[in-house]
Amino acid sequence: MNSMVRPGWAKWGLLGGVALALVACGGPATPQASDQPTVETLEGKVSAWKGEGRVAVPGLPDISSSVHSDGSFTLTLPAEADLAKNVVPAAGITDKLDCSGTAQSSDPDAQAFAVMTLDASDTSGRRQTSAVTGSKSGLLSRRVNARVWLYSDSLTQLRGTVNCAAILSLSQIPELPVTVAVNARPGWNVLDLNINVTANILAQVSASGSLVNFVAAGGQTTFRTTKELQAQVAF
Numbered sequence: 001m002n003s004m005v006r007p008g009w010a011k012w013g014l015l016g017g018v019a020l021a022l023v024a025c026g027g028p029a030t031p032q033a034s035d036q037p038t039v040e041t042l043e044g045k046v047s048a049w050k051g052e053g054r055v056a057v058p059g060l061p062d063i064s065s066s067v068h069s070d071g072s073f074t075l076t077l078p079a080e081a082d083l084a085k086n087v088v089p090a091a092g093i094t095d096k097l098d099c100s101g102t103a104q105s106s107d108p109d110a111q112a113f114a115v116m117t118l119d120a121s122d123t124s125g126r127r128q129t130s131a132v133t134g135s136k137s138g139l140l141s142r143r144v145n146a147r148v149w150l151y152s153d154s155l156t157q158l159r160g161t162v163n164c165a166a167i168l169s170l171s172q173i174p175e176l177p178v179t180v181a182v183n184a185r186p187g188w189n190v191l192d193l194n195i196n197v198t199a200n201i202l203a204q205v206s207a208s209g210s211l212v213n214f215v216a217a218g219g220q221t222t223f224r225t226t227k228e229l230q231a232q233v234a235f
Helices: 008-012 014-021 090-097 226-233
Strands: 003-005 041-046 054-057 060-066 072-076 111-115 117-122 125-130 132-138 141-152 156-163 177-184 187-199 205-213 221-223
Touching: 041 117, 054 072, 060 072, 090 111, 090 141, 090 156, 090 177, 117 221, 132 226, 141 177, 177 187
Parallel strands: 041 221, 177 205
Antiparallel strands: 003 205, 041 072, 054 060, 054 117, 111 141, 117 125, 132 141, 141 187, 156 177, 187 205
16 A cells, blocks of 8 residues: 655645655566576676776675676676575565565575675776666656565565665655565575655655566666666656
């Protein structure tokens, strides 16, 4: 169910208020995949890349890759042995995505690890990038899609609803319910995190999202900074 709030800035006018509330937002749910294959590598491209450098998994600096001059790279995802000290119970993996609450795991003993951000270092400096893309779906709506790579040590299903308001970090949206419907296989699974935010003529804002299996794993994913994402969805 969508969360509905009336922003305190409504008296400033509808368009001005919406411009503040929809700095970052999201998109429609991807159809649930039933049996998607696992992956071993991450094919990516860093937006606005300059010169030479590397990308690395936060907290795992040895899991890194060199980056081509056009920003493209191929990162070999860490093996089970590399994750031994970093996995968490699968039911709580959404906490690593800035979402509060836990999902239900069909295997209560399943352990997991998630990658959505990479540390990028090039000639312009070091920055944190995320696998996110924003789009303008209408005058009063915006979409954000985030790609997530989820490692699981066993076959498990994750179901439930978590609050991912921290991803948008907007005071006007204290609750952002995201429905979790993931079928995880042992190894690295590719997921889609979709968030949709809309406003109505009363300057009310509603937000909701979904975390599901990606139905077409593979291809190149662009990593960008939060500032770049905001530019994509700004009014």
